[in-house]
Amino acid sequence: MIDQPVPGEYADTLRSIRDRVTSTRSRAQLAANAHLVHLYWSIGSILLERSRNGAWGTGVLTRLAADLRAEFPSMKGFSATNLKYMRQFAATWPDEDAIGQQAVDRLPWGHITVLLSVPDSGLRAWYVRQAVAGGWSRNVLRHNLRSRAAERHAAAATNFSRLLDDDGADLAQQITRDPYILDFLAVDGDRDERSIEQAMVDRIADTLRELGTGFAFVGRQVHFDVDGNDFFVDLLFFHVEQLRYVVVELKTGEFRPDNVGQLSFYVALVDADLRRPHHADTVGLLLVTGKNDAVVRYALGTSNAPVGVASYELLPPELQRVLPSEAQLQRALLGPKGPRSGQP
Numbered sequence: 001m002i003d004q005p006v007p008g009e010y011a012d013t014l015r016s017i018r019d020r021v022t023s024t025r026s027r028a029q030l031a032a033n034a035h036l037v038h039l040y041w042s043i044g045s046i047l048l049e050r051s052r053n054g055a056w057g058t059g060v061l062t063r064l065a066a067d068l069r070a071e072f073p074s075m076k077g078f079s080a081t082n083l084k085y086m087r088q089f090a091a092t093w094p095d096e097d098a099i100g101q102q103a104v105d106r107l108p109w110g111h112i113t114v115l116l117s118v119p120d121s122g123l124r125a126w127y128v129r130q131a132v133a134g135g136w137s138r139n140v141l142r143h144n145l146r147s148r149a150a151e152r153h154a155a156a157a158t159n160f161s162r163l164l165d166d167d168g169a170d171l172a173q174q175i176t177r178d179p180y181i182l183d184f185l186a187v188d189g190d191r192d193e194r195s196i197e198q199a200m201v202d203r204i205a206d207t208l209r210e211l212g213t214g215f216a217f218v219g220r221q222v223h224f225d226v227d228g229n230d231f232f233v234d235l236l237f238f239h240v241e242q243l244r245y246v247v248v249e250l251k252t253g254e255f256r257p258d259n260v261g262q263l264s265f266y267v268a269l270v271d272a273d274l275r276r277p278h279h280a281d282t283v284g285l286l287l288v289t290g291k292n293d294a295v296v297r298y299a300l301g302t303s304n305a306p307v308g309v310a311s312y313e314l315l316p317p318e319l320q321r322v323l324p325s326e327a328q329l330q331r332a333l334l335g336p337k338g339p340r341s342g343q344p
Contacts, residue, residue, distance in 0.1 A: 030106065040086045047087040047090070061080045108138070127150060147181040154173045155178040161173075164306055172283050179310060235250065249263045267282050287310055290311060291309060
């Protein structure tokens, strides 16, 4: 059999049909997920009402789960534990309309069960929006909950509002956090800046997750030649949604005002050598282990480049809360009266 020649528009036709099938399939999956989420809410609502009026504890739910699995053997999700989640879901979102309005029904059920542990409705709504917009996996959602991402979001001190237009300043501020939690690097605070940078590159997937949605890694120790003088940017990223370069400088000590001058210089280099006409303004982000907010405010006021300052933590928050401070250790070792005579 001789193959017939294909028409010239064949490739475009195939691409068009493929795109339509993919789009329709995605919409069908989203619709099916939404229907399932609303079904689980309605089941939970019934169980919540029954539990208010009678003894509907674990034993009854275990029997109900077995009976439901017998009635619908091809359906998953009818375990006693899941029935408890459904009841908690209905209690957490008592208004079914809010599930659609807040885009909860666009999340997989596993994500919703994770969010049930968030007691504050405003924080829950924030995590729902970010998870939907960023396409977070369940592990990413858990990480962001554990590291208090909502509380740190857009919290870095910056001069964006002074140097960028209103829309640009708002967008740039949205990509900042304070503090940045770098506990996944598994390094201690005695490491130098280069060691921490290398660890961030070695764990680049985790680094990008902590920076937030939209960041792409460009390079470490990016070289710039200025009339024979060599300069190196610690870490360079590109935000693919905002189309802007983000220069990240890492300092292991306390914030110093001259840090802002150095970072501003690097922002200017990136603007001059890498930024294209369609790109948004390059911004800089300085990560330090400690800072005085008043000193930061004055330093940012003198800069003519859009930069921000945030702290970073190498220990997870739960460990920081339980470990004693340096002052507490000194009091425990030396006692309330300080060093005894003869001791240094």
